[in-house]
Amino acid sequence: MNVHAPPKTPRYRTLDMPGILAFLSGLPDIAQRLGATVAQWTIREVSDGNLNNVFVVDGPRGGVCVKQSLPHVRVDPSWKMPLDRTFFEAAYLRDIHPLVPGLTTRCLHFDPDLFVLVVESLAGHAVYRTALMSGVDWPRVVPDIATFVARATFGTSVLSEPFECVFDRQAVYARNQTLRRITLDLVLDDPYHDHPRNHWDDARLDDVVGRIRASHGVRRAVDGLRLRFLTCPQALLHGDLHTGSIMATATDTRVIDGEFAIYGPIGFDCGMFIGNLVLRRFADLAPDAGRRCVADIQRFWDTFAAEFTRLWAAAHPTPSAPSGPCAFFVPDEGDASPGRAAFLRAVFGDMVGYCAMEIIRRIIGYAHTADFDVIPTHDTRTARRRAALAFACGLLDAHGTQGDVEAAFGALAREDVKGV
Ligand code: SR1
Ligand code: MG
Secondary structure: OOOOOOOOOOOOOOOOHHHHHHHHHOOHHHHHHHOOOHHHOEEEEOOOOOOOEEEEEEOOOOEEEEEEOOOEEOOEEEEEOOOOHHHHHHHHHHHHOOOOOOOEOOEEEEEOOOOEEEEEOOOOOEEHHHHHHOOOOOOOHHHHHHHHHHHHHHOOOOOOOOHHHHHHHHHHHOOOHHHHHHHHHHHOOHHHOOOOOOOOOOHHHHHHHHHHHHOHHHHHHHHHHHHHHHHOOOEEEOOOOOHHHEEEOOOOEEEOOHHHOEEEOHHHHHHHHHHHHHHHHHHOOOOOHHHHHHHHHHHHHHHHHHHHHHHHHHOOOEOOEOOOOOOOOOOOOHHHOHHHHHHHHHHHHHHHHHHHHHHHHHHHOOOOOOHHHHOOOHHHHHHHHHHHHHHHHHHHHOOOOOOOHHHHHHHHHOOOHHHO
């Protein structure tokens, strides 16, 4: 199968659970992985995201996870949508799995007529957002995600490959227009003006929403970040790297749900992830939540920057391989390389900006997260959301002036941050 051209003539039908089992029993490799015969397999629905049906199938020998695109948004059947998102997820997994083999899942099968994707099942893993809400402390996850982003983005950029390979791949993901449109609208646009998709359940947020929308600094930053999202194809992004796109245990971390994969600015993936850590910080009533959050963001950035720098230094063209990645005139200067430092400064600025935009859209946009739902009283929920919005507003107002993690996020460690 050519994973580099979206299929054109699908003979599509939405599969129910017996349909999924029948479909899998017709795939010899998958049937062998599950073991015995279909009569011994069990199936359960685990759909958790907004878009697709997801099932886990277990057999005596092993399990698989099956994901099927629907012709609409799963949580809103009136919102019609093309089916090709599992195609892009399959392509993403095939492109990045060699770069991050232990940090994602393997694509086992993709059916271009049914838009069904079959991947390894992650028995024993929890959705990281759910695990965080239950109070786990899994110190491996943050550096693992930093390593994932560094390797997956570096390895799909012109810093590591001849531009011809990169541009061919960009052409594939340029077709993922439906999901790029969703991100452009839901994350980078709708929250900044009145739109019927926006919602929040408490008029006590109105004034802070008004302040966000009225601020010139915010509007300037948002314009710049929207433009970079569309015009800065640095690397292949996951495109939706929130804590619900991560499955983890205390010792193992896997990134899932790559259907939003597109070429874009590397700081977008970084910002999505740390934006969700900051949401968690504001939803967490423990007194040390802020200090832990700043430490996590620092660890994320340090690990990302170190791994990206290491890969870049190792990829420098040599006389025996002069036409590999994009060549540089200045010889490798290690960590002191001014070119590399400037590149990483720009990634840092993008990370801060997209982090703020992720926080804002998760509180006042279309797709909220469950983080705040566990706060016992309505008043505290509102106060924490207000504080998160005010903090994100400050990040955007000062966008471009924050040179490091402490300058951008240090205030999170203070118990009184913007009213908490
Ligand atoms: C209609 S889709 C809404 C959101 O769900 C996905 O997980 C993305 O985060 C998207 O923005
Ligand atoms: Mg998802």
